[in-house]
Amino acid sequence: MANKVHVKKGDTVYVLSGKDKGKKGKVLRVIPDKSMVIVEGVNMSTKHVKPRNAYQQGGIIHQESPINSSKVMLVCERCGKPTKIGKRILENGEKQRVCKKCNEVIDVIKKAKED
Incomplete structure (x- = not known):
């Protein structure tokens, strides 16, 4: 059975702890099995990508990584x-x-x- 997470996709949240403490962002994805959320512009990581075919370009991509849902709090509209x-x-x-x-x-x- 999946864990319940107190926020939903599309909610605006405030980050309570970690390197991005004090930031606000929109929830892009909820992962209830791990009690994690992906928040827009928070916990950015760098990923090196190889080109998969002749038409695709490789490079460095910056993307959001998941954070624990206990570290975010819903912002009232x-x-x-x-x-x-x-x-x-x-x-x-x-x-x-x-x-x-x-x-x-x-x-x-x-x-x-x-x-």
Whole structure:
């Protein structure tokens, strides 16, 4: 079973620790099996690439590497501050992600199954 990660693809996050501490970026990819996320412009690594055929050019590529999801915190769109995420269940069975600081709804997680 995959681990649950508190952020989703497309969320804006704040980096809490490491060499990129204090940076903000958008989540490009979530890897729940390893509890890792890839954030735009954070934890850049250098990769040397060989040309694979006559038409492709080799060289040095700079790309984002994954970081642990525990090192990032979601940034609320309304208040603009890094915040913890709360969950709220509505009467109709929908779940919502909620900002703990300003109590603003971030998004709806999923709807309940209809019987």
